[in-house]
Amino acid sequence: MKNLIIITIVSLVVGGFIGAKVMELLGREYIMANLPVPKGTIDDKDVFFESLPEAGTVPRKKLHPVNRKAKNVILLIGDGMSISQIASYRLLKGGPNERLAVDRFPVSGIVLTHSANAIITDSASSATAYSTGSKTNNSYLGLDKDKNLLENLTERIDRYGLVSALIATSEVTHATPAAFAAHVDLRWKTDEISRQMLASNVSTILGGGRHFFLPERLGGEREDGRNLLEEIKESHALLTKKDQLNSFDKTDTRKVIGLFADEHLRNEKEPENHSSEPTLKDMLRFALERSAMYMEKGCRGSFIMVEGSQVDWAGHANNINYLKTEMQDLDEAIQLALEHAKENQDTLVIVTADHETGGLLIEPANPADYTGNKVKFSFNTAIGRGSHTGVPVPVYAYGPGSENFSGTLDNTDIYHGMVAAMDLNTEVGSCMDK
Numbered sequence: 001m002k003n004l005i006i007i008t009i010v011s012l013v014v015g016g017f018i019g020a021k022v023m024e025l026l027g028r029e030y031i032m033a034n035l036p037v038p039k040g041t042i043d044d045k046d047v048f049f050e051s052l053p054e055a056g057t058v059p060r061k062k063l064h065p066v067n068r069k070a071k072n073v074i075l076l077i078g079d080g081m082s083i084s085q086i087a088s089y090r091l092l093k094g095g096p097n098e099r100l101a102v103d104r105f106p107v108s109g110i111v112l113t114h115s116a117n118a119i120i121t122d123s124a125s126s127a128t129a130y131s132t133g134s135k136t137n138n139s140y141l142g143l144d145k146d147k148n149l150l151e152n153l154t155e156r157i158d159r160y161g162l163v164s165a166l167i168a169t170s171e172v173t174h175a176t177p178a179a180f181a182a183h184v185d186l187r188w189k190t191d192e193i194s195r196q197m198l199a200s201n202v203s204t205i206l207g208g209g210r211h212f213f214l215p216e217r218l219g220g221e222r223e224d225g226r227n228l229l230e231e232i233k234e235s236h237a238l239l240t241k242k243d244q245l246n247s248f249d250k251t252d253t254r255k256v257i258g259l260f261a262d263e264h265l266r267n268e269k270e271p272e273n274h275s276s277e278p279t280l281k282d283m284l285r286f287a288l289e290r291s292a293m294y295m296e297k298g299c300r301g302s303f304i305m306v307e308g309s310q311v312d313w314a315g316h317a318n319n320i321n322y323l324k325t326e327m328q329d330l331d332e333a334i335q336l337a338l339e340h341a342k343e344n345q346d347t348l349v350i351v352t353a354d355h356e357t358g359g360l361l362i363e364p365a366n367p368a369d370y371t372g373n374k375v376k377f378s379f380n381t382a383i384g385r386g387s388h389t390g391v392p393v394p395v396y397a398y399g400p401g402s403e404n405f406s407g408t409l410d411n412t413d414i415y416h417g418m419v420a421a422m423d424l425n426t427e428v429g430s431c432m433d434k
């Protein structure tokens, strides 16, 4: 009798379990088979808002006083790089448990990127926010929204005896580096931008864009007829090949401009014009050596801006392989900056972006299947449209003053955080004149 009761209970439990499993499977299949699939094109899901609330004034982030000042500040900007670009590169490089250089930073935050006149910023106004601490209109460089001149960071720290360097994989006259050395009301005024950059006290400018220094009659793009590649020689040492970064006399105090391609670096369509180009890491190493040399000769500190310019272009092109290449180049430069900061504890490293580009998503390869490691990288701003987005971007910081880069920041707070970390108490004058 007792055995019969046990057998009955076991049968009921096992039967109930199997029955529940069968029902669960049938139920899931039924649900998956009857998932409502939206009709229409992908554009039909878009919702347009004609009038968001007015911007008002930017709430300034309260800064912590930085007692131990940073002698060196390295600002690395991934143009168009938000969390999804970083996450995609992490997956492509080594899977979900891979760790990139930014993953090793102890401080991180979120940056809001809107410009003075638009929710969606362009690279000029966002770079001006980083270089001056002021919001401005899209396409303006180093000017406020009323076109008044703004002193930029390299000009400001020059008065305090600090030395600056600007590095990019675009033409050096492109928006991000230009915002740190020029003041124009249209980012495409490259004749004017290149002239102002050469007249600036920035010690080292490295990237592409020789054609913006040559007149049209010599195959360049300048409309003013000037041959800046000749004029450069009076004030700068001109480098055009990667090898020269190694062979250049490290004690030479002349200003350096490195133009390693006619147009931007790494143009796959014209590889013959790009066979002897440096990576971002090569250029950063050179700039770090130059900063050390200038400080030995009396400069009180240094600032280096490094831009991974083409992360943005990969987003515009909706090209994940291009994105991977550019993220790798930037990741290696960030790694070098971090190693340098760990060896030189007076160095503040900040990694951020100016905006997101491409509306990049990481989706399951099959929307009804969340298993395995198959994913779909999809860009959600079609080619040819305004492809920057208003999605905030991350900021990562390491070193003295890094505490001012956590939480939610406006893009102008990046500038104020850098200034707070620098020793700008005594105006000793430019160290480039000495």
Ligand SMILES: [Zn+2]
Pocket: 079, 080, 122, 123, 312, 354, 355
């Ligand atoms: Zn940009």
